[in-house]
Amino acid sequence: MMESKLFYMGKENRSLEIYIHLPFCVRKCLYCDFVSGPYGTEVRKSYVNKLLWEIDSFFEEATKESAEKYTCTSVFFGGGTPSILPSEEIDRILCKLKGYLVFDSPEITIEVNPGTVKPGVFEKYIESGINRVSIGVQSTDSEELKTLGRIHTYGDFKETLRSAKEAGFTNISADIMTAIPGQSAKSLERTLREIAASNLTHISAYSLIVEEGTPFYEMDLELPSEEEERRMYRMTGRILSEYGFEQYEISNYALPGFECRHNVGYWTRKEYAGFGIAAASLIGNKRYTNTASIDSYLGADHYETLKKLRTDSEELTLKDCMAETVILGLRLNAGVSDGDFYSRYGKHLRDVYAKEIEKHKREKLLTESDDGRIMLTPRGRDLSNYVMADFL
Amino acid sequence: MSNTDQSKIRNFCIVAHIDHGKSTLADRIIERTGLLTSREMQAQVLDNMDLERERGITIKSQAVRTIYKAKNGEEYVFNLIDTPGHVDFNYEVSRSLAACDGAILVVDAAQGIEAQTLANVYLALDHDLDVFPVINKIDLPSAEPERVIEEIEDVIGIEAQGCPLISAKNGIGIDEVLEAIVEKIPAPKGDPDAPLKALIFDSLYDSYKGVIVFMRLMEGTIKKGTKVLMMATKATAEVVEVGYFGAGRFIPCDELSAGMVGYFTASIKNVRDTAVGDTVTDANNPCKEALPGYKKVQSMVYCGVYPADGAKYPDLRDALEKLQLNDASLHYEPETSIALGFGFRCGFLGLLHLEIVQERLEREYNLDLVTTAPGVIYKVHKTDGSVIDLTNPSNLPDPSEIEYMEEPIVSGEIMVTTDYIGSIMELCQERRGRYLGMEYMEQTRALLKYELPLNEIIYDFFDALKSRSRGYASFDYDLKGYEQSELVKLDILVNHEEVDALSFIVHKDTAYERGRKMCEKLKEEIPRHLFEIPIQAAVGGKIIARETVKAMRKDVLAKCYGGDITRKKKLLEKQKEGKKRMRQVGNVEIPQEAFMSVLKLDDGK
Numbered sequence: 003m004m005e006s007k008l009f010y011m012g013k014e015n016r017s018l019e020i021y022i023h024l025p026f027c028v029r030k031c032l033y034c035d036f037v038s039g040p041y042g043t044e045v046r047k048s049y050v051n052k053l054l055w056e057i058d059s060f061f062e063e064a065t066k067e068s069a070e071k072y073t074c075t076s077v078f079f080g081g082g083t084p085s086i087l088p089s090e091e092i093d094r095i096l097c098k099l100k101g102y103l104v105f106d107s108p109e110i111t112i113e114v115n116p117g118t119v120k121p122g123v124f125e126k127y128i129e130s131g132i133n134r135v136s137i138g139v140q141s142t143d144s145e146e147l148k149t150l151g152r153i154h155t156y157g158d159f160k161e162t163l164r165s166a167k168e169a170g171f172t173n174i175s176a177d178i179m180t181a182i183p184g185q186s187a188k189s190l191e192r193t194l195r196e197i198a199a200s201n202l203t204h205i206s207a208y209s210l211i212v213e214e215g216t217p218f219y220e221m222d223l224e225l226p227s228e229e230e231e232r233r234m235y236r237m238t239g240r241i242l243s244e245y246g247f248e249q250y251e252i253s254n255y256a257l258p259g260f261e262c263r264h265n266v267g268y269w270t271r272k273e274y275a276g277f278g279i280a281a282a283s284l285i286g287n288k289r290y291t292n293t294a295s296i297d298s299y300l301g302a303d304h305y306e307t308l309k310k311l312r313t314d315s316e317e318l319t320l321k322d323c324m325a326e327t328v329i330l331g332l333r334l335n336a337g338v339s340d341g342d343f344y345s346r347y348g349k350h351l352r353d354v355y356a357k358e359i360e361k362h363k364r365e366k367l368l369t370e371s372d373d374g375r376i377m378l379t380p381r382g383r384d385l386s387n388y389v390m391a392d393f394l
Numbered sequence: 395m396s397n398t399d400q401s402k403i404r405n406f407c408i409v410a411h412i413d414h415g416k417s418t419l420a421d422r423i424i425e426r427t428g429l430l431t432s433r434e435m436q437a438q439v440l441d442n443m444d445l446e447r448e449r450g451i452t453i454k455s456q457a458v459r460t461i462y463k464a465k466n467g468e469e470y471v472f473n474l475i476d477t478p479g480h481v482d483f484n485y486e487v488s489r490s491l492a493a494c495d496g497a498i499l500v501v502d503a504a505q506g507i508e509a510q511t512l513a514n515v516y517l518a519l520d521h522d523l524d525v526f527p528v529i530n531k532i533d534l535p536s537a538e539p540e541r542v543i544e545e546i547e548d549v550i551g552i553e554a555q556g557c558p559l560i561s562a563k564n565g566i567g568i569d570e571v572l573e574a575i576v577e578k579i580p581a582p583k584g585d586p587d588a589p590l591k592a593l594i595f596d597s598l599y600d601s602y603k604g605v606i607v608f609m610r611l612m613e614g615t616i617k618k619g620t621k622v623l624m625m626a627t628k629a630t631a632e633v634v635e636v637g638y639f640g641a642g643r644f645i646p647c648d649e650l651s652a653g654m655v656g657y658f659t660a661s662i663k664n665v666r667d668t669a670v671g672d673t674v675t676d677a678n679n680p681c682k683e684a685l686p687g688y689k690k691v692q693s694m695v696y697c698g699v700y701p702a703d704g705a706k707y708p709d710l711r712d713a714l715e716k717l718q719l720n721d722a723s724l725h726y727e728p729e730t731s732i733a734l735g736f737g738f739r740c741g742f743l744g745l746l747h748l749e750i751v752q753e754r755l756e757r758e759y760n761l762d763l764v765t766t767a768p769g770v771i772y773k774v775h776k777t778d779g780s781v782i783d784l785t786n787p788s789n790l791p792d793p794s795e796i797e798y799m800e801e802p803i804v805s806g807e808i809m810v811t812t813d814y815i816g817s818i819m820e821l822c823q824e825r826r827g828r829y830l831g832m833e834y835m836e837q838t839r840a841l842l843k844y845e846l847p848l849n850e851i852i853y854d855f856f857d858a859l860k861s862r863s864r865g866y867a868s869f870d871y872d873l874k875g876y877e878q879s880e881l882v883k884l885d886i887l888v889n890h891e892e893v894d895a896l897s898f899i900v901h902k903d904t905a906y907e908r909g910r911k912m913c914e915k916l917k918e919e920i921p922r923h924l925f926e927i928p929i930q931a932a933v934g935g936k937i938i939a940r941e942t943v944k945a946m947r948k949d950v951l952a953k954c955y956g957g958d959i960t961r962k963k964k965l966l967e968k969q970k971e972g973k974k975r976m977r978q979v980g981n982v983e984i985p986q987e988a989f990m991s992v993l994k995l996d997d998g999k
Contacts, residue, residue, distance in 0.1 A: 021957060209952040228947040253952050268957045282957045289960050314960040329966065330959065365924055385924070387949040391969040 018072040018103065019267040022053070022095060023278030024084040025296065028118065032151035032221075035213035037280035037294045038082035045296070049278075050091045052300055054098050056277050059305035061102040074103035075272070076264035077110045083138075085114035089126035096130050109263040111136055111175075114166075116158035124169030134262075135166050136175040136206075142193045146182045151217070156196075163200060173260060175204035180238060181231045182210055183223040190234055191241060198245035203260035207238045208253050232384055252333050252383055269330045271323070282314075287323065290315040320347070324354055329390045332378050340374030351376060358392045400653040401581045405473045405610065407490060409518055410500035411508035411868065415530040418562040419500055419571070420458075420474060426568050427460035427472060456596070457608060457655055459638045464576045472575065473639075473655035475595065475610075477514075482744030484517075484872070485689055486596070489671045491517060492687060493595040493610035493655065496524040496579030498571070499546075503529045503537035503559070506545050507835065509809040509868035515550055526578040527554045528571055533561040549835050584652030590614035590622070590676040593685050597668045599719040603635070605662040606644065609674055610655050613681065616674070617649035622660060623677040625684040629667035630677050631660035665722045691723045693741025694802070694873070695748055695768045695852055696785040698729060698895060699755070700737030702762035702975065702986055707736045713759035714738060717751060724751055729786060733895040733979045734764055734989070739786050742768075745852050764977070764986045766895045770849045773800040773876055787897040790883045793934060801879045802848040805830070806871035812838050814863040821862055825850035826901060845874060849899070884909055886916065887930040887937075891980040895989055906938050912991060913941040919988040921972075922946035927982055 025038040026046055041049070064072075077099065079092065092112065099105075111134040112127060124135075141147055142156040159176075166174055176197050180190055197205060209231055212218045226234065239249050247255035254265065267274060276283045280294040293299055293311035302308040318326070324347055331338035340351045351374060352359060359376060362368035367382035367389050382389055410416040457475045464470055477490040491497070497518040501511060518525050527546050529539045539559050546554040558574055560567030596608040616622070620633045637646040638656040650656040662668060670691070673684035701710045714726050725741035742748040748768055755761050772784040775797045784790060784799075806827075810818050815832075822829070822844045830843040851871070859867045882905050886896035896916075900908050909931030916929045920943050931939040951962060976983035 211952055232947055252950065268959065274957055276957060280958075282960065284957065284959070291958065291960060316960065326959065326963070329963070367924075383950065385946060385949045387951060387966060387969060388924075388946070391966045391973070394963070394966050394970050 016068075016070070016072050017075045017272065019075055019264055019272055019274035020077040020099060020103075021264075021274060021276040021281055021283075022077065022079045022084075023081065023276065023281040023292075024079060024087055025049075025082045025279055026086045027081065027083045028086065028115075028153055029151070032149075032217040033210060033212065035216050036082070039296075041296070045300075046087060046091075048300055049296070050087070050094065052302075053278050054094065056305075056308065057095075057098050057102070059308070060275060060277070063305065065102075071102065071104050073106050074099065074108045075106070076108050076267060078264040079112040079132075081113055083115045083118050084112050085118045085123070089123050089130070092127070092132070093130040096132075105131075109134055109173075111262070111264060113138065114162065116154035116162045119162055119165065121165070124166050124171065128170050133171075134173040134175070135171050136177065136204075137162055137166070138177045139197065140177060140179040141182060141185075141189075142196045143185075143189045146185055146189065146193075149183055150179070160200075167201070173204070174202050175206060175262065176200070176202055177206045177208070180207055180209050180234045181226050183225055185226065185234075187230075187234060187237060191237065194238060194241045198242055198247060204254070204256040204262060205242060205247055206254050207242075209235065235384075236380075248335075250335050252386065266334070269334050271327055271330060287318045288316070289318065323347075324349075325393050328355065328376075328393045332376070332382075332386065332390060332393075335377065337375050337377030340376075350374065355393060361392065362389050400583070402468060403471045403473065403582055403653050404496070404575050404579045405475065405494050405582055405653075405655055406496045406498060406575060406579045407475045407477050407494045407518075407523075408498045408500055409477065409511075409514035409525075410530075411502070411505075411510040411514075414500050414502040414505070414508075414511070415562045416500055417476075419498070419528070419530065419560070419568075420476060422562050422565060422568045423472070423474060423572065423575075424458060424460055426572060427462045457639045459640065459655065462572055462576070465573060466576075470576055471654075475655065482694075482742075482746045485691060486670055487514070488517060488521070488687065489593065489595045491521045491523060492671075492685070493593055494521075494523055495582055496526070496575075498575070499525050499527045499550075499552075500530050500562075501527060501542055501546060503532045503539045503542055504534050506538075506542045506839075507549055507809070509807055509841075509870040512550070512807065512809070512841075513870035515552075524578060524580055525552055526574055527552065527557045528567075528574075529557060529559045530562055532559045533564055533566065545836060582653030584611065584613045586613075586615050586651035586653075588613040588652070589679045589681040590616055590620070590674065591681040591685065592616065592674040594624070594668055594670055594672045594674060596670060597665050597722075599665055600659075603659040603661075605665055605668050606657050606659050607662070607668045607674070608639075608655075608657050611650055611652050612685065613652050614676065615649055615651040616658060616676075620658075621677040622658070622674050623680060624668060624672045625675055625680075626672040626688050626690075627667050627669055629662070631662050631667075633658045633660050635659045665718075665720060669722060691743070693723070693725050693771070693785075694744055694848065695742045695770060696739055697742075697748060697768040698731060698734065698737055698766035698786070699726075699740050699752070700731065700734040700764045700766075700895075702764050704735045706761060709759065710738065710755070710761055710763075713755050713761060714740070716759075717754060721751070723747065731766075731788075731895045733893045733977055733984070734766070737764075741785065764989055766989050767898050767991075768852055769899060770802050770852060772881060772899055775799065784899070787883050787899050788894045790899070798878050799881045800876040801881060803845055803874045803877050804848050804851065804871040805874045806844050806846050806851070806869060808842040808844065808859070808867055808869050809835070810840060810842060810863055810867040812840055814866055815840055815842070817862045818842060818859065818867055821858055822846065825855065826904075846871070847877075847879065847901070848873070882933045884912070885932045886912060887928075887932060888916070888920070888984065889925075889927045889980055889982045890930075891982075892932075893979050893984070896991075902933075905933050909933070909939040913939045915991040916988055917941040917943055919985055919991060920982065921985070923982060 026041055027038045029040055110132045112132050113136045115138045139159040140150055140152060144155055178193055178197055242255045246257050249255050250261045274284055279292055279296055279299045282291045290312045291314045298311050327343060328338050343351050363370060367379055367385060368376055369379055370376050378386060408416045408419055457473060460472045462470045462472050475490050475493055477487045499515055501507060515525060529542055531537060532539055543554045558567045558570040560571060591613040592609040592611045594607055594609050598606045600606055616633060616636055618633055622633055623630050635646050636650050636656060636658045637644050644657060671688040675681045701707050718724050723743050726738040729739045730736055745768060752763060752765060756763060774782045774784050776791060776795050777797045808818055825846055827844040827846045830845060833841045835841055859869055880902045881899050882902045884898055884900050884905055885892050913929045913931050922943055924946060926945045927943040929941045930937050975986050
């Protein structure tokens with residue numbers, strides 16, 4: 003793969019983001035389409051063992067290609083509810099990673115759900131090197147939490163937040179949800195203000211998407227109209243900014259300097275390796291996603307078998323890479339820098355996308371700065387798929 | 395075979411309602427007469443084209459010659475001429491019948507007589523053919539051969555007692571049919587020494603031999619070197635080869651004479667020179683007069699055909715040219731649409747013919763097409779006394795120049811079980827039908843007679859008929875002529891711009907209803923844009939209906955989980971693919987399917 007060097011910035015100082023998928027939860031939420039489920043302790047144990055084996059296999063293969071170690075810039079434990087797992091298991095995974103990667107003060111995040119963290123666990127996380135916690139609160143309204151099928155209360159959230167802080171966490175994020183069936187502008191405002199005033203560094207606010215295959219899809223829900231949903235979206239940005247949270251991505255807000263490094267990595271096309279079922283990776287010019295079946299995953303004895311079970315495997319062409327750089331970059335408020343684009347591909351944005359840029363500028367969905375950076379306008383963010391599809 | 399005794403020849407066809415088993419019986423006859431081994435048999439020998447096999451209908455007439463050794467020890471030559479089974483090809487049916495001396499009428503033992511049975515049998519009797527019935531599918535549990543025999547005698551008035559009771563599918567009773575052919579179909583007559591007089595009943599273009607002309611010799615003899623004259627088209631040519639029809643192939647012979655069925659080739663380049671129904675004679679010794687019944691084939695239905703990708707226009711032109719070599723009833727001429735660009739206005743015998751051509755263009759020539767709503771030919775009488783044949787609604791002159799307009803009317807016969815008479819009459823009423831009368835076939839079935847405007851039946855009439863009678867109605871029609879009618883052009887405006895390809899001609903009393911439905915349909919078809927899009931229907935500049943496609947407010951993927959970029963890209967790619975299949979009209983993108991919307995206006999029922 004000689005040409006692959008063209009597409010990313012060489013193997014020197016190659017950095018890597020790590021995603022660990024832990025598909026365990028107490029009970030599946032009604033809207034959830036992620037690969038997760040309430041598995042028993044035995045399955046959880048075998049799963050972690052298999053995951054450690056996968057990490058070994060991955061790095062053994064990578065070492066064959068280049069002896070030089072990757073530098074790890076972030077680790078993200080996502081789920082499911084990773085906090086269901088005993089903290090020792092999390093520690094084993096991190097120790098395993100440290101054996102293969104240079105840890106240069108990476109951002110290490112774990113997702114937790116209120117009511118699932120036992121006393122003393124946050125302290126254990128700190129000992130393992132975890133420095134960021136993301137709490138799934140979704141709403142502070144008990145009716146809305148019930149509608150979503152969440153198992154916790156707002157009180158549980160406050161309790162979890164308090165123990166995280168007491169253990170010494172200073173970088174804490176909360177996930178909230180908008181466009182919940184039955185949600186009013188008023189109740190959303192209350193959630194936003196309560197969460198924003200909780201002394202956090204980061205808030206993700208996702209509009210509910212009813213996905214096929216979830217219980218919500220089968221239910222006759224009273225969902226807000228597109229107009230209402232957009233009003234809620236704009237209100238979210240406005241209220242959060244009152245508390246110092248600036249929007250940096252379509253659904254993400256942070257105090258300055260606390261943007262989620264791991265997520266920004268996705269949008270800036272950093273390389274990342276995902277481990278566990280349904281985890282996605284971008285290595286060099288190749289994207290792939292692990293099998294979503296836990297049985298197949300646990301049943302794979304050879305790394306080759308596991309590789310065969312991957313889905314959506316694709317070798318990216320230069321054109322794909324350029325398109326991805328724009329499409330993913332546009333999710334960020336900062337947009338896509340022409341300088342970065344040029345240093346990667348030796349071409350300016352306008353050499354490749356002049357027509358598309360002009361069209362969407364004309365429609366006032368896109369703006370362009372003097373130094374050639376392109377960004378979505380607020381309306382462009384509402385219609386981002388429409389804009390992005392043109393760059394494919 | 396040139397010395398075959400005329401008394402040993404039987405020229406016949408099989409007439410039946412669709413699905414009553416015509417093709418299966420033909421297969422069995424060919425099989426039993428032994429020219430083909432079972433291995434050579436395709437599922438249905440006579441139906442050559444894939445399309446025909448899929449639809450279970452015979453599109454073009456074909457013929458086959460077999461030898462039968464009868465119980466009396468004599469060998470007979472059977473020429474079985476297959477006839478198309480659809481009303482679109484009625485004229486071709488009539489020419490095929492004219493090439494025969496008799497016909498086998500196949501009737502389904504369970505279903506009995508249907509509208510097409512009647513239409514075809516009357517057509518055969520009109521051509522003075524001797525018709526004998528065969529009751530098929532007697533092995534079905536619901537078979538009632540006795541009832542059907544009675545029905546045939548009562549309704550058609552031909553002798554049916556003692557007719558062969560068969561199952562073509564299972565090979566039961568076929569020998570009886572073969573003997574009946576010998577006994578009941580008369581031998582041909584005609585003087586082999588008289589001037590040549592042969593009827594063309596079909597032709598086929600072959601890239602090596604040129605046009606292969608299918609004919610029935612009435613008088614005289616034809617052989618290699620004969621200088622032939624086609625009496626209607628005036629084309630002349632020198633015969634290169636004559637022969638007869640083996641199953642699936644052409645078998646050359648020295649000469650063909652009066653009473654025989656066969657083919658000739660003469661390096662003719664275009665099937666237009668050898669029109670079905672024309673008379674072939676010897677240019678050096680012509681017969682006194684041509685055979686009766688020749689008609690120039692006329693298109694009944696027109697529509698615009700455009701390449702989905704404008705750059706494929708030359709490919710479409712080449713494909714149409716090639717198709718026309720073999721299909722004299724296909725007409726086309728270039729036209730331009732503001733909405734669709736360069737394309738062709740094409741004329742067809744009917745909607746089935748249209749669909750067949752469209753499918754062949756897409757399948758055999760790999761073209762992606764956009765077709766506009768089919769319409770009929772209207773006669774526009776202008777105030778200056780001239781008359782124009784209108785095939786494209788966009789060409790309708792200004793109303794001030796129009797004295798009056800006429801539309802084609804058909805006389806139709808609908809056979810229906812008595813339970814559904816009410817709903818079928820209602821349907822005919824809605825389609826501006828004029829009730830002529832009703833006859834009871836037997837206690838439970840009736841034959842409804844209506845006159846209907848052709849433009850009311852070319853779209854979805856058959857479907858509507860089926861759904862409103864639960865499949866128990868059958869329909870057949872004949873073009874009756876033109877009648878004056880209050881017609882208007884319905885225009886569609888999308889974002890205040892008239893879309894020429896969406897205009898159609900409609901009766902003024904139904905204009906409002908059609909306009910409203912059309913707007914509703916288009917509202918479903920046209921995706922949201924960045925701005926609001928009014929969709930309006932107008933007659934003579936006056937808006938009669940309106941719908942609005944609201945502006946797009948939101949098109950965003952909130953969450954993109956765990957770096958699953960591939961899934962997001964797939965979503966965007968799907969969105970982009972969808973856009974490719976759109977046509978830009980002004981600043982609005984219209985999906986190609988929308989141009990066929992007018993065909994789907996009855997969906998809701």
